[in-house]
Amino acid sequence: MNFSDELKTLKKQVQSEEELNVDLSGVDKIIISGMGGSGIVGNIFSEIYDRKPVTVVSDYHIPSFADGKTLFIAISYSGNTEETISSLEIAREKGCRVVAITSGGKIGATVDNKVLIPGGIQPRSALGYMLMPLLNTFLKPSSQERDAATAMIDAIDEDNSDMESLAREIWSGKLIPIILGFSPFKWVAYRWKTQFNENSKILAFSNYFPELNHNETMPYRGTYRKDEFKFIVIGHPENMRIEERIKWTSSLTSTPFHRVDVRGKYVLDTLFGLIHKGDYLTYHLAKLLNVDPTDVSLIEELKKKLSR
Amino acid sequence: MNFSDELKTLKKQVQSEEELNVDLSGVDKIIISGMGGSGIVGNIFSEIYDRKPVTVVSDYHIPSFADGKTLFIAISYSGNTEETISSLEIAREKGCRVVAITSGGKIGATVDNKVLIPGGIQPRSALGYMLMPLLNTFLKPSSQERDAATAMIDAIDEDNSDMESLAREIWSGKLIPIILGFSPFKWVAYRWKTQFNENSKILAFSNYFPELNHNETMPYRGTYRKDEFKFIVIGHPENMRIEERIKWTSSLTSTPFHRVDVRGKYVLDTLFGLIHKGDYLTYHLAKLLNVDPTDVSLIEELKKKLSR
Numbered sequence: 001m002n003f004s005d006e007l008k009t010l011k012k013q014v015q016s017e018e019e020l021n022v023d024l025s026g027v028d029k030i031i032i033s034g035m036g037g038s039g040i041v042g043n044i045f046s047e048i049y050d051r052k053p054v055t056v057v058s059d060y061h062i063p064s065f066a067d068g069k070t071l072f073i074a075i076s077y078s079g080n081t082e083e084t085i086s087s088l089e090i091a092r093e094k095g096c097r098v099v100a101i102t103s104g105g106k107i108g109a110t111v112d113n114k115v116l117i118p119g120g121i122q123p124r125s126a127l128g129y130m131l132m133p134l135l136n137t138f139l140k141p142s143s144q145e146r147d148a149a150t151a152m153i154d155a156i157d158e159d160n161s162d163m164e165s166l167a168r169e170i171w172s173g174k175l176i177p178i179i180l181g182f183s184p185f186k187w188v189a190y191r192w193k194t195q196f197n198e199n200s201k202i203l204a205f206s207n208y209f210p211e212l213n214h215n216e217t218m219p220y221r222g223t224y225r226k227d228e229f230k231f232i233v234i235g236h237p238e239n240m241r242i243e244e245r246i247k248w249t250s251s252l253t254s255t256p257f258h259r260v261d262v263r264g265k266y267v268l269d270t271l272f273g274l275i276h277k278g279d280y281l282t283y284h285l286a287k288l289l290n291v292d293p294t295d296v297s298l299i300e301e302l303k304k305k306l307s308r
Numbered sequence: 309m310n311f312s313d314e315l316k317t318l319k320k321q322v323q324s325e326e327e328l329n330v331d332l333s334g335v336d337k338i339i340i341s342g343m344g345g346s347g348i349v350g351n352i353f354s355e356i357y358d359r360k361p362v363t364v365v366s367d368y369h370i371p372s373f374a375d376g377k378t379l380f381i382a383i384s385y386s387g388n389t390e391e392t393i394s395s396l397e398i399a400r401e402k403g404c405r406v407v408a409i410t411s412g413g414k415i416g417a418t419v420d421n422k423v424l425i426p427g428g429i430q431p432r433s434a435l436g437y438m439l440m441p442l443l444n445t446f447l448k449p450s451s452q453e454r455d456a457a458t459a460m461i462d463a464i465d466e467d468n469s470d471m472e473s474l475a476r477e478i479w480s481g482k483l484i485p486i487i488l489g490f491s492p493f494k495w496v497a498y499r500w501k502t503q504f505n506e507n508s509k510i511l512a513f514s515n516y517f518p519e520l521n522h523n524e525t526m527p528y529r530g531t532y533r534k535d536e537f538k539f540i541v542i543g544h545p546e547n548m549r550i551e552e553r554i555k556w557t558s559s560l561t562s563t564p565f566h567r568v569d570v571r572g573k574y575v576l577d578t579l580f581g582l583i584h585k586g587d588y589l590t591y592h593l594a595k596l597l598n599v600d601p602t603d604v605s606l607i608e609e610l611k612k613k614l615s616r
Contacts, residue, residue, distance in 0.1 A: 028336065029337070029361050035518065035519060035522045036519070036522025036523050037522070037523070039519065039522070050371035050372045050373060051371075051372055051373055052373050053337050053361035053363055053371070053373055055361055058518075058519040058522075059491055059518060059519070060518070060549065061491070063358035063359075063361070064358045064359055065358060065359055065360050065361055083518055174532045174533060176533060178511075183367055183369070193523075193524075194523035194524070197523045197524050197525075197526050197527055198523050198526050200531070201526050201527050201529070201531040202527050202531045202532060202533075203486075203524075203527045203533065203534065203537065204527075205513045210343065210366075210367060210368070210391055211343060211344070211347065211366040211367070213607065213610055214343045214344025214345070214347070214366075214607065215344050215345070215501075215502035215505045215506050216501075216502070216505050216511075217505075217606060217607060217610065218505050218506050218509050218604060218606055218607065219505055219509050219510050219511045219512075220606075221509070221606060223508070223509040223510045223597060223599065224482045224510060225482060225484060225510075225511065225536065226511065228533065228536070229511065241368065241614075244613075244614055245610075245614065248610055248613045248614065249610065252606060252609055252610060252613070253606065289531060291531065296526060298525060298526055298528075298529060298560060298561065299521065299522065299525060299526065301560055302521055302525065302553075302556055302557065302560060305552075305556045305560070306549075306552055306553065306556065
């Protein structure tokens, strides 16, 4: 499957009705462990689910508070991520209730209680497969919400020329994107950053309102190299306090912000609309730069060196 | 007080024996709310204290799980931060146990249970005043640890020529720093980023091992503009798995990493040593760039526009 075909699987992914098979009685906190394209799933989830404390771990270890009342969710698309395997072992020792979302690998082989998702695509293209079981278990989206998400994704699959234009602008200026998000889609800004890194192979960074107004804003007036960056603000513009911040940050620093707004009816369609715009933006940029968006051979080489 | 004098107060700050006056029985989770130079205190704390779930909020709202068994800690140096005041009001409505660390302001005036810290310096220069009450309450550092931290800070106050050289290199190449950290000092890398932003007024970014190996690493081989960045790895080099990652990331991407190692005896002296090196680096860079490290007038202008 080429990368463009992978992107077109997302609209089906959000129709997944898979759930974690867990008894939540007595569970008072959740730890989600995952790295890269799998780890972001936990971060995005933690921003829209807040009825219990959710700690997202992207490292070898887990916090010492993990115990028998902790639900530990290992997310690894390949099932072979060394950090996630390490954290899973610690979670078992500490007596956590352990579940996994994976396409197989060692984690698929050793965790009984799991959601097995389809393999064969890039982990970062399987975000829907990995995220939906969390949403289905804890937030139970309706079929209307699911259908709205599919319709939103479908519309972006059909026409993403706005993202092609933006990619062309970044490409022609050899610009470094800074993606600025805000609640409840701060982590989608980080998702865009990582898609620029992996698909387009360029440096990119992310931050969010209102936190960035307390530090990162200072150099937006420009000490040096500011013009080499492209500032992109993404989100659903409905919070007037945040809109004021965006307006004044841009005007007081004379920094043009390129806005990418997605106005869904629900959180779900807005979320996946924002995600999918970033998928196409970074895909178009890869084509302009003549790099293969699926190529992550460096990460594979690194894993090989480390596994010796 | 000029900025250099502010930096020299840190060695006294770590001797603070202030504690939060709270009954921790029945508290099963902690929310720390703060922005910018105050918010980072919660992040740094959350990485070295992990016996209860700690959620750090840098926004207007707090998670819906907040309840009577939640300790809510508002940290605002000025005591007038609008986001922190908003989150504090929600915490009160939800019946959280509320405490504050502040030098005064509205938060100082309305929260009975608080640690009042000395005012009059930049919030980012008061990190020790704000962090020590958390450490004293939850981790109880010994006087040996405290003295080791003071000695570490004192040595850096005496000789920070290594940071002056590094500042000169960044200045002469007009480089954008990317600071890479690793556990348990990931958030110190973010602190350095914000110090570059506020003190030196330049763009800067941070990330951490092992997460960055799953995405950000890809462009380290260089698609464009890579040579305009300065990669700085900070931490206490003792974790061999992480050291392998650092070595192979650098070698497979042909990216020189400038290492800033601090080898304290304890977490406390290492932590403050790493923090203080970043303080001086960004201070020296400000001097070379001929910008005032204390000037954050833009952030003040923004607050004024928003408060109308």
